Amino acid sequence: MPSPTRVIHKRIYEVAPRDLERAGTVSTAVRRELLALGMTPDIVRRASIICFEGEMNMVLYSKGGRIILLVRDDRVELLFSDRGPGIADIDLASQPGYSTAPDWARELGFGAGFGINNMEQNSDLFKIRSRVGEGTVVRATILLGVPFL
Amino acid sequence: MELRQVIAAIGLTALVGADLAREVRDGYCSDLLSDVLAHAKAGDLWITHQRHLNVIAVAKLRDVAGIVFPRRLRPSPDVVARAQAEGVNLLLAEGTAFEVAGKLYRVLHP
Numbered sequence: 001m002p003s004p005t006r007v008i009h010k011r012i013y014e015v016a017p018r019d020l021e022r023a024g025t026v027s028t029a030v031r032r033e034l035l036a037l038g039m040t041p042d043i044v045r046r047a048s049i050i051c052f053e054g055e056m057n058m059v060l061y062s063k064g065g066r067i068i069l070l071v072r073d074d075r076v077e078l079l080f081s082d083r084g085p086g087i088a089d090i091d092l093a094s095q096p097g098y099s100t101a102p103d104w105a106r107e108l109g110f111g112a113g114f115g116i117n118n119m120e121q122n123s124d125l126f127k128i129r130s131r132v133g134e135g136t137v138v139r140a141t142i143l144l145g146v147p148f149l
Numbered sequence: 150m151e152l153r154q155v156i157a158a159i160g161l162t163a164l165v166g167a168d169l170a171r172e173v174r175d176g177y178c179s180d181l182l183s184d185v186l187a188h189a190k191a192g193d194l195w196i197t198h199q200r201h202l203n204v205i206a207v208a209k210l211r212d213v214a215g216i217v218f219p220r221r222l223r224p225s226p227d228v229v230a231r232a233q234a235e236g237v238n239l240l241l242a243e244g245t246a247f248e249v250a251g252k253l254y255r256v257l258h259p
Contacts, residue, residue, distance in 0.1 A: 024202065027206060049210060112184060114184060
């Protein structure tokens with residue numbers, strides 16, 4: 001295992017369930033933070049998309065939770081953890097087009113079933129762990145380049 | 150092409166003109182937010198029927214040149230206020246999304 005790299009920046013954001021009015025505020029804040037840290041537009045864009053999709057999933061489906069932004073020397077990490085209900089079949093939930101979204105959410109343009117796929121596509125490392133009845137934890141990592149260069 | 154030129158060329162109305170000098174590179178037409186996040190590009194003019202607060206976040210995150218609401222659809226005052234605060238251009242069109250996209254395509258790809 002490589003030794004963990006230095007943490008440059010850490011922020012914790014609370015996400016309330018079903019609060020569509022405020023949904024998107026965490027990803028907007030994360031975008032602003034990363035721009036302020038001087039990240040490249042590509043990194044900012046990828047992190048923002050990952051964060052928005054994760055935030056929306058938490059708002060739409062979970063009982064609430066939090067998002068942690070962790071900027072290290074060599075990577076940007078976004079950690080999402082919620083209080084349930086958990087995902088029974090992660091492979092199925094990750095399939096593009098698969099969705100359990102209710103009609104009201106679909107009418108607003110959410111729940112098309114591309115959220116997890118979008119998160120994965122924009123990550124270099126991506127891991128979901130979930131336990132039904134307990135909650136879901138997602139770690140999305142963007143590598144900032146080869147650290148020894 | 151600059152947004153103000155596009156506005157003049159295809160007959161849009163600026164509801165929020167946060168940055169009319171913004172370069173419009175292309176267009177994207179979709180009502181699915183994840184689809185826009187995945188496939189729209191920076192500098193695209195985004196044509197959509199969705200008019201809730203989250204479109205402002207999506208527009209900002211994807212760095213589109215602006216949002217066009219077709220068929221005289223008008224977003225609510227809180228959406229307009231958010232767009233002003235975030236500096237997102239909002240535009241209104243008379244025609245349908247198909248008509249707006251057609252006109253925009255002709256202007257951008259003569």
